[in-house]
Amino acid sequence: MDASGEEASRRFVTFVDSAGERVAGELELIEAFISRADDAIAADLKIVPGSDILAMRRQRRHGGRIFLTEVAQSPYAPPAGARSATALMEAAEGRWFGHSLAVRMSETVRPIVAGADDARVFGVQDGEPLLELTRVIFSYDGVALERRVARCYLGQDLFYENS
Template identity: 30%
Template sequence: MPDLETRLAARPLYLQVRDVLVQRIVVGHWKPGATLPNETQLAQQLGISIGTVRKALDLMEVERIVTRRQGRGTFVNDYASAETTFPFSMFHNFEGQRISGTKIGRSITRVAASAEEAARLGQRRGDELIRVERVRAHHGQNFMSEVCLLPAKYFTRFPEDLGSYRLSALAQHNSILVGRADERVDIVPANGCDATELGVAEGTPLLRLDRVIFSDHEDALEWRVAHCFARNERYLVRFN
């Protein structure tokens, strides 16, 4: 019988099941929007208890990988669907409804990573990055300007309008699962470019959001620096 230290170091079975199910989704065994086999079928396929399967699916729902609908089954979330919200979108209206805004691409270029960009994205200096500059509008007014950098080696398949991409959908399109995000928030004065894009006076205080999003395997997928001037929006964080 394994000693206590070995048993404690072992990954819990429900997490191993979660990893198996997620891998099947990533490789396309179950496509976005597809229905997973029911708990009994999964338990039989994997040779485990229904309770372990249920615990794995509960976690996957918390992670927004799947959606469970009572009496209908468990569905793979389709991140390209307008019905699926991006887990790291923090802007809401004053009624508490999440908003993303209309994304308008300004430029898309391929650049060599600088030392700082390489460090933030876990790349080597000079590695190819995709740089997307865009603004977001809500109710006809720009409220955010963004500069997004993505390591080119992870993204070889693109939507027709890359300028308005949703990272979760773009990642899913490239067989990648979004994991977590780290974000830094501070206040900075608007420079000339941001003032023009957001329709404010130069020097106006803006909310700066500096965020890196990682994959399920801890690879940095996107470094985004956004400048925001909230008129009809608010930045809302909920802790669970």
């Protein structure tokens, strides 16, 4: 297995279809920007609050529909000369894969309901049940590589399975 690309992240796929096949979906990077870590993000990433982070908005599609939207944050902040929109998108596409091998994750799952934005993106009614996943991915040496907060609409064709 390629330990340095999207294939490496497939070990963290927690969605399956009705046949039990893992579903990663098609990843679309919507935007990347520099942000500052609030207390919760800093605690999860084990960095100082207020530190620059690379933030990414992404979504995943399967079967022609969006089933997951997420905001991911990484303690990786590009150098000052590489902060253009293009450079940030390139950094976000590379993510943490070029920096360290991801070997484990910590995840919390909680039920939520769709708000107006979720309803529009997922094509569901306001108030439809969703899952919210907060995931932190760690390197082999315990360094937090990325924190993701995802909103998921599984519909009738996908299931959450963490085994």
